[in-house]
Structures are given as C-alpha cells and as structure tokens.
Amino acid sequence: MNILALLDEKGIRYVQKTGDEIAIICPNQATHSDGVDSNASFNINLSKEVGHCFACGFSLSQVGMTTWLLGGKIDDVQMQSISLRSRLKRIKEQDATIYTKDGVGCFVMPPGEIYPEEYRGISPATFKMLEAIKCTAGRYENRICFSITQHGAFIGVDGRALGDDKPKYLRPSKCNAKEWLYPFDLAKARKVRRAILCEGIFHAVNYLDKMGEPEALCYFGSNNWSEHKTLLLLEMGLDHVVFWPDNDAAGIKAMDEICPTLRQWMDVYFIPPAILPEGPDLADFSKDEIEGFLNRKKRWK
Numbered sequence: 001m002n003i004l005a006l007l008d009e010k011g012i013r014y015v016q017k018t019g020d021e022i023a024i025i026c027p028n029q030a031t032h033s034d035g036v037d038s039n040a041s042f043n044i045n046l047s048k049e050v051g052h053c054f055a056c057g058f059s060l061s062q063v064g065m066t067t068w069l070l071g072g073k074i075d076d077v078q079m080q081s082i083s084l085r086s087r088l089k090r091i092k093e094q095d096a097t098i099y100t101k102d103g104v105g106c107f108v109m110p111p112g113e114i115y116p117e118e119y120r121g122i123s124p125a126t127f128k129m130l131e132a133i134k135c136t137a138g139r140y141e142n143r144i145c146f147s148i149t150q151h152g153a154f155i156g157v158d159g160r161a162l163g164d165d166k167p168k169y170l171r172p173s174k175c176n177a178k179e180w181l182y183p184f185d186l187a188k189a190r191k192v193r194r195a196i197l198c199e200g201i202f203h204a205v206n207y208l209d210k211m212g213e214p215e216a217l218c219y220f221g222s223n224n225w226s227e228h229k230t231l232l233l234l235e236m237g238l239d240h241v242v243f244w245p246d247n248d249a250a251g252i253k254a255m256d257e258i259c260p261t262l263r264q265w266m267d268v269y270f271i272p273p274a275i276l277p278e279g280p281d282l283a284d285f286s287k288d289e290i291e292g293f294l295n296r297k298k299r300w301k
C-alpha cells in the first residue's frame with residue numbers, strides 16, 4: 001500500500017520524521033482539547049502501516065489504516081482498532097478533572113434531606129444507601145435527586161420529577177449523561193460479575209432494592225448511549241452483560257442498536273421483549289419476577 005500517495009489523494013499533508021516515520025494531524029482530533037491537533041501528533045510507520053497518536057492514544061492497526069485510507073469512516077475503524085488501555089486511562093482522568101476546570105464548575109447536590117419514605121415500592125434504606133435527596137427548594141424542588149459519581153468524582157446530578165413537572169429528568173446543564181452508568185462506583189466497589197443494562201434510573205434502583213446487588217446499571221436512554229459506556233463496562237472486568245429492554249418500540253430499537261456494539265467486546269445476553277409485560281417494567285417488578293425473567297435470558301449471537 002502506498003500510504004503517501006493515498007494521503008495525497010485525500011489532501012492530507014504530512015511531515016517526514018526519521019526513516020520510515022511520518023506525522024499527520026490526528027484523524028481522531030475531535031477528541032483532543034478544543035477539538036484540534038495543533039502538533040501533527042499522529043505518527044505513521046510506513047513499512048509497518050500502523051499509526052499512533054501521542055496526544056490522545058488513538059491507534060490504527062494495519063487493517064484500520066487500510067480501511068481509513070481507502071475511505072472507510074473513522075468511527076467504524078475507531079471501535080475496531082482503538083488502543084484500549086490508553087482510552088481507559090483517559091476516561092478515568094476525564095472523570096477526575098473535567099468537572100473541576102475553570103468555567104465548567106463543580107456540581108453541588110441541591111438542598112434537601114435523604115429521601116425518607118417508600119417510593120414506588122423502593123425502601124427508604126435503598127435511598128439512604130444511594131444518598132438520594134428529596135429536594136425541598138430551588139430549581140430541583142419536588143424532585144428526587146441522585147448524585148452521579150464515577151472514579152470517585154462527582155460528575156452530575158439526576159433529578160427525577162416526583163409529580164408531573166417537566167422535564168421528567170433535570171440535570172445541570174454542563175454535565176454529560178452520555179458518560180454515565182449508574183451506579184457505576186457502587187457496582188465496581190462490590191465487584192459485581194455481571195451487569196444488567198437498563199434504560200431508566202428507577203430500573204437500576206428497584207433492582208438494587210429487590211436483589212440487594214448493584215448489578216443493574218442505568219444508561220439513561222438510548223440517546224445517551226456512547227462508546228464511553230462500553231469502555232466503562234470493559235473496565236469492570238465482567239463475565240457478561242444482560243441487556244434488559246423496555247417492552248415497547250423504543251426499547252426494542254435501543255436493544256437492536258446497543259447489543260451488536262457490545263457483542264464485539266463481551267459476552268452479551270438479553271431478556272426477550274416478548275416475555276415482558278407491556279406497561280410495568282423493571283422499576284415495578286418483585287424479586288421473584290426479576291429472577292424469573294433473568295432465568296429466561298438469551299444469548300445475543
């Protein structure tokens with residue numbers, strides 16, 4: 001493969017380094033700070049036909065390099081050939097620092113008390129364990145608020161309306177639910193062996209309440225799915241993942257989108273939507289019901 005000719009064809013300029021090495025602007029520069037690679041950080045070895053970015057850790061294997069140079073979309077290549085270890089390290093650093101930079105601000109929990117009573121069949125002990133707040137004043141008034149912590153950093157608040165207030169979920173504007181799995185730190189601390197992926201925060205909280213283990217992780221709806229969550233799951237070192245869909249059109253669509261992505265990286269099971277009732281969902285089920293559905297999980301091929 002003549003890499004230099006293909007780069008010329010794409011209009012990509014390069015700088016010659018030593019011997020077989022050239023450097024170009026990182027193809028993954030969108031994830032660099034300010035979205036720009038100002039130093040041509042992506043080094044390519046012309047004889048090995050591989051590349052690596054010294055700024056973001058993005059790598060292309062020989063297959064990835066060929067796909068990209070011949071016009072494949074970088075997003076497809078990225079999942080296949082990303083340098084996983086550097087990415088995992090980077091998201092940990094991101095969780096630890098991004099929310100404390102000037103101009104981004106730190107989050108604080110809104111005023112209130114630990115949610116004191118049973119709500120939707122969930123016991124006060126579970127709300128206490130999660131330190132969920134019943135907010136009594138301000139923007140989050142009449143909401144139950146969960147603090148989102150990952151890698152020990154407080155990265156956001158999820159405020160669920162207790163009445164009919166809109167929006168149903170209120171979050172600080174600077175936080176990014178695309179990076180959240182809840183309750184990630186608790187699940188990691190308990191060293192769970194499997195993750196039950198579910199759409200809503202009350203699904204995860206009810207599972208914890210009924211089953212006693214923080215295995216269910218909320219991904220905050222299919223609009224908030226991202227590669228970041230795949231990496232978080234990989235970091236947990238799980239035996240497998242079980243996808244628990246809502247039995248409606250949106251839930252099935254989410255399952256069909258997310259499961260194939262996960263399957264590239266780990267063992268994936270799912271609860272067949274056809275066995276789930278329409279209406280009640282994981283936020284409503286008893287321990288026996290949850291166990292019954294889990295026993296009927298199927299493998300995603």
Ligand SMILES: [Zn+2]
Nearest residue numbers: 026028053056
């Ligand atoms: Zn880069």
